[in-house]
Amino acid sequence: MTAHQGQGIAGTINALFEGGLPIGLQAYDGSVSGNPDSEYALELLTPRGLAYILTAPGDLGLARAYVSGDLELHGTHPGDPYPLLSLILDKTDFRAPKPAELLEIVRTLGVKNFRPPAPPPQEHLPAWRHAVEGLRHASLNALTWGRHSRERDADAIHHHYDVSNTFYEYVLGPSMTYTCALFPTEDATLEEAQYAKYDLICQKLGLKPGQRLLDLGCGWGGMVRHAAKHYGVKALGVTLSREQASWAQEEIKRQGLDDLAEVRFSDYRNVAETGFEAVSSIGLTEHIGVANYPSYFGFIESRLKPQGRLLNHCITRPDNTSRASAGKFIDRYVFPDGELIGSGTIVSAVEDAGLEVQHHENIRVHYAKTLTGWNKNLVDHWDACVAEVGLGTAKVWGLYMAGSRLGFERNNIQLHHVLATKTVTGDSGYPLRHTF
Template sequence: MTQQNIAGTISGFFEGGLPVRLTAFDGSEAGDLDSPYGLEVLNQRGLQYILTAPGDLGLARAYVSGDLAMHGTHEGDPYPLLSLILDKTDFARPSIADIVGLVRNLGISNFNPPKPPPQEHLPAWRHTIEGLRTNVGSALRWARHSQERDADAIHHHYDVSNAFYEHVLGPSMTYTCAVFPTEDATLEEAQANKYDLICRKLDLKPGQRLLDLGCGWGGMVRHAAKHYGVKALGVTLSREQANWAGEEIKRQGLDDLAEVRFSDYRDVPESEFDAISSIGLTEHIGVKNYPAYFGFIRDRLKPQGRMLNHCITRNDNLHNAKAGAFIDRYVFPDGELIGSGTIVTAVENQGLEVQHHENFRLHYAKTLTGWNKNLVEHWDECVAEVGIGTAKVWGLYMAGSRLGFERNMIQLHHVLATKTLKGVSDYPLRHDFGV
C-alpha cells in the first residue's frame, strides 16, 4: 500500500473484498472494476469519516454529507448496490501495527474525525453527559426511555415533515408494515388490508372502545371508526402526526368516533377498553420496559378484552437488543429489537393469554420496496422539503431494511392476546379472522 492508494486501503476493510468498483479522489481504484455499481470517495473529509468510524456509520456519514457517492443506482433506492455490500461493512478492528501503517501511508490528518452531519442524532452516551453537565435531575430525565428522552427520539424521526411523509408513504400515511393480500396488490391496498386484518383479529364491533398506542397519523383509528363503528382513541408522541391526524379525522367526518391525542401512552388515564392495538410502538419502548408496557395494556383492558401487538423483531432472542450505529444515530434513536419469543413471554408474564402469533417478514420487504419507489418518484419534491442529506438517509435506511427482512435478519410479528379471567376469554374454539 502506498500513500496514493486510498481505494485499495478502504477496499481492504471489506471482508472478502469489495464486490463493486471503488474509486477515490487520489485517482486510485479497487474492487470489482467491471461492476455496474460503484462507490467514490470524493474528498478528504469522506476519507476521514470512513477511517474514524469504520463500518456502516462512517460510510453513512460520508454518504449523507455528500463526500461519498454511489454510482449505478438512484439515491432514493440504493438497494442494488447495498445488496452487494450489506453483509461486508462490519469492518474488523485494526491492530496497532495496522493503525501505524495506515497513519504512515495516509497521514495523521486523515484520522481527525470531522463533525458528524446535522442529520445525526445525539448518541445515548452524549445525552447522559449533557444531562450531568446541567444537574443530576436533568440526567435522570434523559435516562434511556424516560418520557423526555422518548419524546426527543420520536421528534427526531417523525417530526420531519408531513409533506415528506405524504410523498414517501402515499395516501394511507401509514408508516408500518402492510399486509399484501396478493403478490400484485398495491401498497395502498395492502395497508388497508393490514388495518382490516387487525380489526378482525381484535373482533371489533360497533359501540366498542379501542385504544391505539403509538397511532402515527391515525390510520388504524380512522379505519376502525369508519368501517367497524368503534369509538377509537389514538395517542402519539409526535405533535406533527397528531395535528395531521386531527385534521384528517375532521375532513372525513369521524369526529364523533375518532380522536388522536398528542400524549405519551403512559399518560392515558382512561381504562375499560374493549381492545388495544400497538402497531410499531414496542420497538421504541425498550426491552426492559416490556413488563410495565404490557402491564399497562392489561390494566386498560376490560375482562375478555383483546390486545394486538405489531412489532419489528429480531430472528432470535439471544443477541443485543440495540440497533446498529447507523439506525440508532440516523433513524430510530434508542430503538431496540428482540425476538418475538421475548415479547410472547412478556405478554404472558403480565397475565394475558396469547391466542395467535404470526410472522409478516416478507410483507415488510414488499412494503419497503413500495416506499423506496415512492421516494424515487417524488425525489425532487422530497429533497425540496427536507434537504438532500435527509432524503439520502431515508433512501439508505429503507433499502437496507428491505434487505434485512429479505435475508431474515429482522422480522415482523403480530401477537394477539386476551385478558382472560377465571378461564373465560370469549375467544372462539378456532379463529378465522373473518377470511
C-alpha cells in the same frame, strides 16, 4: 509489500474490508480499487469523507460520508440504493489489521485522517451524549434523560417523525401509514395492502360497533380512522409526535369521524381511561425498550376490560439472544434508542403481564414488499422530497429503507403479530377457532 501499498487511498481502504469490496471504489487522489467489473461503485470525494470512514469503521462511517456528500454511490438512484446495498450488506466492517500494517496505513493515509470530524446534522445524539446533556441542564434531574424516560422518548420520536408531514405524504402515499402492510396478493398496491393490514388487525381484535379501541403510538391515525369508519368503534389514538397528531385530527375532521375517532398528542403513559375492549400497538414496541416490557404490557393489561384483546405488531429479530440495539446507523439516523428482540421475548412479556396469547404470526416478507413501495415513492417524488427536507435527510431515508428491505428479505429482521386476551377466571371470550 502488503496488498494495499502503491494503490493510493482507494487501494488502502479496499484492503481494510475482508476480501475487498465486491463493487468499485474510487478516491479523490485518482486511485481506483475494488471490483472493476461491477456496474456499481463508491466514490470518495473528500478528506473529510475518508476521516468519517476511518474513525467510524463500518456502516456508520460510510453513512456519515454519504449523507454529508463526501461519498457518492454510482449506478443506483439515491432514493433506492437497494441494488448496490444488496452487494455490500454485511460486508462493511473492517478487518483487524496487524500492528505493522496499521502503522503503514497511518503513514499512507496520514494521521490527520484519524481525527473524527463532526457528524452530519442529520445524526441524533448517541446515548452518552444524552447523559451529558442531562447533566448540563441544572434545572433537570439527570435521571429524567435516562434511556426511555418520557423526555428522551419524546425527543427520539420528534427526531424521526416530526420531519415533515408533506415529506411523509410523498413517501408513504395516501394511507399515511408508516408500518408494515399486508399484501393480499403479489400484485396488490401499497394502498390495498395497508387497508388489508388494518382490516386484519380489526378482525383479530374482533371489533364490533360500540366498542372502544385504544391505539398506542397511532402515527397519523390510520388504525383509528379505519376502525371507526369500517367497524363503528369509538377509537382513541395517542402519539408523541405533535406533527402526527395535528395531521391526524385534521383528517379525522375531514372524513367526518369526529364523533368516533380522536388522536391525542400524548405519552401513552398519560392515558387515564380504562375498560377498553381492544388495544392495538402497531410499531410502538420497538421504541419502548426491552427492559420496559413488563411495565408496558402491564399498562395495557390494566386498560383492558375482562375478555378484552391486545394486538401487538412489532419488528423483531429472528432470535432472542442477539443484542437488542437496532444498530449504529439506525440508532443515530432513524430510530434513536430503538430496540429489537425476538418474538419469543415479546410473547413471554405479554404472558407475564397476565394476558393469554391466542395467536402469533410472522409477516416478515410483507415488510420487504412495503419498503419496496416506499422506496419507489421516494424515487418518484425525489426532487420534491429533497426540496422539502434537504438532500442529506432524503439520502438517509433512501439508505435506511433499502437496507431494511434487505434485512427483511434475508431474515435478519422479522415482523410479528401477537394476539392476546385478558382472560379472567378462565374466560377469554375467544371463539373455538380463529375467525380471521
